[in-house]
Amino acid sequence: MKKVLILGIICFIFLVGCGQEAAKNEEKYSFSYNNMEFVLSEIFTREKFGTELEYSEVASCAFEGLDKTFKYEHYEISTYPDGENDRIYSIYLLDDAVTTKEGVKITDDVSKMKEAYGNSYQEQGTSYIYKKDDTSLTFYTSNDLVIGIEYSVVMDN
Numbered sequence: 001m002k003k004v005l006i007l008g009i010i011c012f013i014f015l016v017g018c019g020q021e022a023a024k025n026e027e028k029y030s031f032s033y034n035n036m037e038f039v040l041s042e043i044f045t046r047e048k049f050g051t052e053l054e055y056s057e058v059a060s061c062a063f064e065g066l067d068k069t070f071k072y073e074h075y076e077i078s079t080y081p082d083g084e085n086d087r088i089y090s091i092y093l094l095d096d097a098v099t100t101k102e103g104v105k106i107t108d109d110v111s112k113m114k115e116a117y118g119n120s121y122q123e124q125g126t127s128y129i130y131k132k133d134d135t136s137l138t139f140y141t142s143n144d145l146v147i148g149i150e151y152s153v154v155m156d157n
Helices: 002-026 110-117
Strands: 030-033 036-039 054-059 066-071 075-082 085-093 122-124 127-132 135-142 145-153
Touching (some): 036 085, 110 127, 110 145
Antiparallel strands (some): 127 135, 135 145
């Protein structure tokens, strides 16, 4: 009887922990394209994301190793080194062929962005920055039009 009770408690703790992790991921910004989820800070592999059109790397200023950029048709992914792994630091949308999960794309007007994301943003010049947990979603604008969209990790200094 004790073994069943202990096993039940372990299962309960495991399930609660999994639920909290799922809830925590829902508090972060992520990008979806072609039925694939791009989660900031997750390990980047070419096996998962495919062969890029262009690739570049530079010595990292903040980490030990190389910062890498993988350019695809409609977006580019930048990574930061974490030991033997590369983790997704940012995803920059390149054109209006892709949208955010809420349906905002490059060429939309700022009012559509505010309708989708609300007014809880930080303004920096002509950019609007929305934050969730340790991630941000930045809309770059000009003349009340969205001209760039970037998902990124917010690093503690």
